[in-house]
Amino acid sequence: MTKKNILAPFKKIRVKASLFVLLLLVATALAFSLITLRIMNRRVLDEVIKRAETLCRSTASTAGYTLISQDLLGLDNIVYRIKTSSPDIVSMAIVNLDGKILAHSDTKRTGEPFRPAAGSLLRKAEDGTTIVEIPGPVRGLIEVRTPVVFLEKPLGSVVLAVNKAVLVEAQKEARNRILEVFGLLLLVGVASSVLLTSVLTKPVRELSAGVAELKEGKRRRPLHVYSQDELGRLTESFNDMTALITAQKDTLSRYAQDLEEAYVSTVRVLAAAIDARDTYTLGHSTRVAQLSLEFGRDFGLDTAQLEELEIACLFHDVGKIKIPDSILLKKDKLDTPEQREMMRHTEYGTEILSKASSLLKYIPAVRHHHEWYDGTGYPDGLSGKKIPLTAAIISLADMYDAVTSDRPYRHALSAEEAQAEIARLAGKQFDPELAARFVDLLKRRRPIPSLGLDNSE
Numbered sequence: 352m353t354k355k356n357i358l359a360p361f362k363k364i365r366v367k368a369s370l371f372v373l374l375l376l377v378a379t380a381l382a383f384s385l386i387t388l389r390i391m392n393r394r395v396l397d398e399v400i401k402r403a404e405t406l407c408r409s410t411a412s413t414a415g416y417t418l419i420s421q422d423l424l425g426l427d428n429i430v431y432r433i434k435t436s437s438p439d440i441v442s443m444a445i446v447n448l449d450g451k452i453l454a455h456s457d458t459k460r461t462g463e464p465f466r467p468a469a470g471s472l473l474r475k476a477e478d479g480t481t482i483v484e485i486p487g488p489v490r491g492l493i494e495v496r497t498p499v500v501f502l503e504k505p506l507g508s509v510v511l512a513v514n515k516a517v518l519v520e521a522q523k524e525a526r527n528r529i530l531e532v533f534g535l536l537l538l539v540g541v542a543s544s545v546l547l548t549s550v551l552t553k554p555v556r557e558l559s560a561g562v563a564e565l566k567e568g569k570r571r572r573p574l575h576v577y578s579q580d581e582l583g584r585l586t587e588s589f590n591d592m593t594a595l596i597t598a599q600k601d602t603l604s605r606y607a608q609d610l611e612e613a614y615v616s617t618v619r620v621l622a623a624a625i626d627a628r629d630t631y632t633l634g635h636s637t638r639v640a641q642l643s644l645e646f647g648r649d650f651g652l653d654t655a656q657l658e659e660l661e662i663a664c665l666f667h668d669v670g671k672i673k674i675p676d677s678i679l680l681k682k683d684k685l686d687t688p689e690q691r692e693m694m695r696h697t698e699y700g701t702e703i704l705s706k707a708s709s710l711l712k713y714i715p716a717v718r719h720h721h722e723w724y725d726g727t728g729y730p731d732g733l734s735g736k737k738i739p740l741t742a743a744i745i746s747l748a749d750m751y752d753a754v755t756s757d758r759p760y761r762h763a764l765s766a767e768e769a770q771a772e773i774a775r776l777a778g779k780q781f782d783p784e785l786a787a788r789f790v791d792l793l794k795r796r797r798p799i800p801s802l803g804l805d806n807s808e
């Protein structure tokens with residue numbers, strides 16, 4: 352797949368808008384999730400600290416009497432009771448003022464000097480309670496230390512360490528819940544954005560299709576106006592423009608038709624005027640046009656081709672306008688230089704038609720209607736299928752009309768004789784297939800009455 356094909360969908364407004372909404376949705380959902388997680392972490396941590404603080408303070412208040420009475424067993428009992436009350440408690444110790452551990456949840460450490468763990472102090476309360484956060488490889492700990500005071504006399508302190516496992520569990524649960532909500536939100540968001548952009552861009556798509564149809568000349572009906580906003584007003588303007596263009600196009604089409612009819616009439620008059628220079632060629636172009644059209648229809652040409660063929664027939668000898676009367680109207684047979692000059696009427700015709708761009712399309716037929724299938728014709732010596740079809744058809748009709756008309760130096764051939772002559776020249780002067788079909792048509796048709804004399808070239 353080429354780069355152009357890959358990028359093609361991204362050139363659509365619908366896709367661009369969907370992607371934009373999607374990105375916005377993902378960014379919002381991510382930011383929302385992160386903020387929620389942070390707030391929740393804070394809350395859970397506060398809760399863990401609060402619980403540890405309460406537990407530590409209550410232990411300190413109950414341990415005062417036991418401590419002053421040096422009841423080590425009682426202190427062990429307190430530590431054991433608190434330690435087993437919650438699985439989150441990692442360790443608990445009661446330390447005297449000298450820093451010696453009097454009781455510890457890990458009984459082996461009883462009697463050892465207490466070494467405070469390194470961590471960051473989160474808070475220090477008015478009663479001297481300190482809260483330290485100790486970073487750990489996996490979870491980390493919160494250590495709370497509360498002074499033991501009995502009758503306003505400081506006796507030591509209670510040290511409680513709780514892990515943040517509960518925080519990790521809460522985080523895990525919250526993350527899963529957030530992911531579920533995030534996924535659902537994303538799914539709904541994608542569907543909504545696709546639906547929304549599809550609805551919003553529908554008028555734009557129809558407008559775009561309308562412009563394309565208008566460009567190709569197919570659109571005539573107005574587009575549906577979906578709303579009264581900017582797009583709606585744009586669609587209304589487009590409809591007004593379409594109506595205006597359609598009306599102007601119809602008017603132009605009528606003018607073009609009138610012009611075409613006037614043009615064809617002019618060509619007919621011109622052809623008749625050329626033929627009328629010589630009494631022998633009177634009506635020749637019209638008869639060639641009739642016969643060519645008949646053959647063209649029989650051959651299966653479409654309407655446009657037939658129209659072009661008819662005009663080309665009327666024009667086929669237009670170049671004779673430049674042939675001097677001394678040659679064109681000569682009663683005797685032409686000598687070689689005269690024949691050469693007469694043959695130049697195809698080139699003169701080309702020159703005349705090349706003056707107007709609208710007539711250029713008739714040049715192939717006019718220039719080559721004296722080419723021979725075997726390549727011995729003029730002016731370019733074209734052969735076989737290189738001879739344009741219109742020229743080949745005119746060549747047959749021209750020859751038939753010429754030989755079936757009287758000339759000063761010979762009588763007209765009969766229809767049968769002319770057909771035999773065409774058949775004889777098939778493969779030499781004429782395309783064999785066309786010649787066969789032409790003769791076949793001549794045999795089937797009623798002969799057009801000849802107007803008389805002809806001196807066609």
Ligand SMILES: [Fe+2]
Pocket residue numbers: 667668696720721749807808
């Ligand atoms: Fe001719």
